[in-house]
Amino acid sequence: MIVIAVDDEALMLGALAAALEESPDISEVNKFSDCDEALEFAKNHPIDIAFLDINMRGMGGLALAESIVSVCPACKIVFCTGYEEYAIPAFKLHASGYLMKPISAEDVQGEIDNIKGVQQKAKLLTVKCFGNFEIYANNEMLTFKRLKTKELFAFLVDRNGAGMTAKQICAVLFPDDTDDTKNAAYLRQLVMDLKNTLRAVGAEAVLCHETPCYRVDTALLKCDYFSYLETGKPEFHGEYMTQYSWAEETCAMLLFK
Numbered sequence: 016m017i018v019i020a021v022d023d024e025a026l027m028l029g030a031l032a033a034a035l036e037e038s039p040d041i042s043e044v045n046k047f048s049d050c051d052e053a054l055e056f057a058k059n060h061p062i063d064i065a066f067l068d069i070n071m072r073g074m075g076g077l078a079l080a081e082s083i084v085s086v087c088p089a090c091k092i093v094f095c096t097g098y099e100e101y102a103i104p105a106f107k108l109h110a111s112g113y114l115m116k117p118i119s120a121e122d123v124q125g126e127i128d129n130i131k132g133v134q135q136k137a138k139l140l141t142v143k144c145f146g147n148f149e150i151y152a153n154n155e156m157l158t159f160k161r162l163k164t165k166e167l168f169a170f171l172v173d174r175n176g177a178g179m180t181a182k183q184i185c186a187v188l189f190p191d192d193t194d195d196t197k198n199a200a201y202l203r204q205l206v207m208d209l210k211n212t213l214r215a216v217g218a219e220a221v222l223c224h225e226t227p228c229y230r231v232d233t234a235l236l237k238c239d240y241f242s243y244l245e246t247g248k249p250e251f252h253g254e255y256m257t258q259y260s261w262a263e264e265t266c267a268m269l270l271f272k
Contacts, residue, residue, distance in 0.1 A: 016127070017043040017061060021053045021079065022068035022095065027116065031066060031095060037120035039245055040127050050079045057083045062090045064111070064130065066123075069096040093126050137235070139218035142172055144240035145249070148256040152216035163188060163201075164208040169256055171222075171231045172238065173265055178228030187261050243269070 018041055022028040028046055035044045045060075047053035050073040057065070065083050069076035080092045093112035112126035141151040148169045150157040159165040170187055171179065185198040192198055206222075206229065213219045221235045233241055243251055251269050256262035
């Protein structure tokens with residue numbers, strides 16, 4: 016997406032642009048502190064979204080929005096302001112969004128997702144992969160009846176939403192056991208244990224079984240590993256799921272990245 020950010024206060028414009036630049040959906044951010052310059056740009060360049068301060072010198076954000084839409088009808092408008100009283104006139108202009116300052120990257124992404132028609136899913140679990148692998152529900156560490164159940168969940172998280180067959184899972188969880196029938200039966204127990212554990216904290220939807228594969232719904236997890244792959248944050252310091260030897264391959268990939 017190509018966006019413009021318009022605010023006549025330099026600090027606010029810089030903060031807004033920084034938040035916009037964190038979005039993986041935005042490829043180009045154009046900053047303006049002057050309404051006329053922003054409008055001139057809109058007349059000559061395609062714009063997907065305009066993030067506009069409302070209370071600006073000159074024509075102001077509301078008038079600028081009307082002018083931008085007149086020359087670029089497909090452009091979506093998101094107003095940014097510190098004053099709630101502007102909400103009603105903003106929505107009368109059919110604005111796509113309305114952000115209250117200070118504006119965070121999360122706020123920006125929420126508006127972009129709404130514009131894309133994406134309904135954000137609530138994060139049911141927090142997953143920590145850097146260092147030891149741990150899972151948290153409602154700020155409390157999740158416990159499992161079996162260590163192998165936790166390892167099963169760790170492996171599915173490591174696969175980042177990719178579907179894995181029972182045979183593929185068994186090859187990782189039981190690398191030294193060649194009794195396929197016994198391993199398959201044990202895996203079924205682990206899957207049931209995992210379902211029960213997740214159900215107890217209202218997170219059963221995290222585990223997906225789409226025959227013949229198992230996977231996790233990554234949209235329901237707040238995970239440092241996923242965030243690092245998408246944004247490079249948080250920083251990775253060389254330790255990843257340290258209790259599992261099979262995770263060394265992913266750790267090497269992260270170090271290379």
